[in-house]
Amino acid sequence: MITFENISKVYGTKKQPITALDDVSLTVKKGTIFGVIGYSGAGKSTLVRIANLLERPSDGKVFIDDVDLTTLSKTKLRQKRNNIGMIFQSFNLLQTGTVYENIALPLKLTGIPKKEIKERVKKYINVVGLEDKLHAYPSQLSGGQKQRVAIARALAHEPSVLLCDEATSALDPDTTDSILNLLEQINNDFGITILLITHEMHVVQKICHEVAVMEQGKVIEQGSILNIFTEPKTETTKRFVHSLFNEQVPESILKDLKLDGKVITMSYVGDASGDPALALVSKKFDVYPSILSGRITQLKGEPYGRLVVHLKGSDEEVELSINYLKEKGILVKGYNNEVDINAS
Numbered sequence: 001m002i003t004f005e006n007i008s009k010v011y012g013t014k015k016q017p018i019t020a021l022d023d024v025s026l027t028v029k030k031g032t033i034f035g036v037i038g039y040s041g042a043g044k045s046t047l048v049r050i051a052n053l054l055e056r057p058s059d060g061k062v063f064i065d066d067v068d069l070t071t072l073s074k075t076k077l078r079q080k081r082n083n084i085g086m087i088f089q090s091f092n093l094l095q096t097g098t099v100y101e102n103i104a105l106p107l108k109l110t111g112i113p114k115k116e117i118k119e120r121v122k123k124y125i126n127v128v129g130l131e132d133k134l135h136a137y138p139s140q141l142s143g144g145q146k147q148r149v150a151i152a153r154a155l156a157h158e159p160s161v162l163l164c165d166e167a168t169s170a171l172d173p174d175t176t177d178s179i180l181n182l183l184e185q186i187n188n189d190f191g192i193t194i195l196l197i198t199h200e201m202h203v204v205q206k207i208c209h210e211v212a213v214m215e216q217g218k219v220i221e222q223g224s225i226l227n228i229f230t231e232p233k234t235e236t237t238k239r240f241v242h243s244l245f246n247e248q249v250p251e252s253i254l255k256d257l258k259l260d261g262k263v264i265t266m267s268y269v270g271d272a273s274g275d276p277a278l279a280l281v282s283k284k285f286d287v288y289p290s291i292l293s294g295r296i297t298q299l300k301g302e303p304y305g306r307l308v309v310h311l312k313g314s315d316e317e318v319e320l321s322i323n324y325l326k327e328k329g330i331l332v333k334g335y336n337n338e339v340d341i342n343a344s
């Protein structure tokens with residue numbers, strides 16, 4: 001478990017102090033994958049670096065498994081850090097060492113016996129699927145392979161927590177997905193708590209249980225992945241969600257459509273299915289639905305669909321249709337404002 005309690009961070013610069021974090025409190029539950037998303041400068045990197053005190057907060061406390069890191073002596077902190085793995089966007093591998101050495105050397109520095117080091121390297125290089133690259137140098141590996149080595153190096157300390165600082169940002173989409181699958185597998189198999197920061201909604205959508213959205217050093221929204229996707233409240237969160245669905249309808253078309261009926265956003269998870277419900281709506285009520293945009297994706301492994309639909313018809317029939325869709329377990333919102341439609 002990771003707990004940030006009233007964390008603030010002010011960087012003293014020559015010009016003026018910069019508040020990177022402003023009273024941030026967050027709890028990452030044991031065994032979960034927690035994503036922190038935000039645009040550049042929101043304070044994400046500062047937050048994740050505070051989780052192992054690579055950066056000291058100006059104010060507040062940070063707990064890893066109930067131990068307040070800010071109160072530990074240097075020696076105790078060094079020991080505790082062995083329990084906190086970290087991977088970076090730039091991999092941070094030792095260029096002059098082989099894959100084996102990259103994983104083994106940090107273990108040696110913590111005083112682990114030779115035999116155990118060998119066993120751990122073997123075990124964790126297998127977990128990341130690079131057993132045939134043990135004697136390769138980082139320069140001989142692809143970006144995805146380098147990140148796998150970094151993950152094996154972190155896992156070899158058998159941490160309870162893994163921090164990921166934009167771990168997939170330097171990778172192409174397919175490699176990103178394979179690294180995210182690996183992180184999910186590690187979370188499942190070893191129960192390691194994962195805190196990851198990213199500026200990509202795709203990353204959050206794919207593997208996180210919970211997400212916090214940051215802006216200007218503050219957490220502006222937080223919730224389960226489902227909650228954030230289906231009920232985004234702040235403009236920034238809505239922008240992140242929309243970035244995945246690319247469902248903009250041109251304003252001129254929207255204006256005409258609104259003259260005759262309503263434009264709605266339907267979202268549904270798992271078994272509730274949008275398409276058949278829409279077909280039934282047109283049979284049951286005097287409305288003509290047309291799909292303006294639609295996409296089905298996976299939210300942490302569950303199907304999640306979003307459709308932008310024009311319901312053409314009288315106000316009364318449209319209201320009845322919306323009620324019907326809601327009864328079918330579909331979340332219905334007004335298009336573009338995400339405001340709940342209170343069909344009576």
Ligand SMILES: Nc1ncnc2c1ncn2[C@@H]1O[C@H](COP(=O)(O)OP(=O)(O)OP(=O)(O)O)[C@@H](O)[C@H]1O
Pocket residue numbers: 011012013018019020038039040041042043044045046047199
């Ligand atoms: N060492 C530092 N000295 C001074 N200011 C800093 C330092 N590190 C970060 N900042 C400032 O703190 C704010 C938050 O930066 P941070 O890197 O945490 O944000 P971020 O959300 O991770 O953004 P990015 O994705 O661009 O790294 C920014 O205004 C940044 O300029």
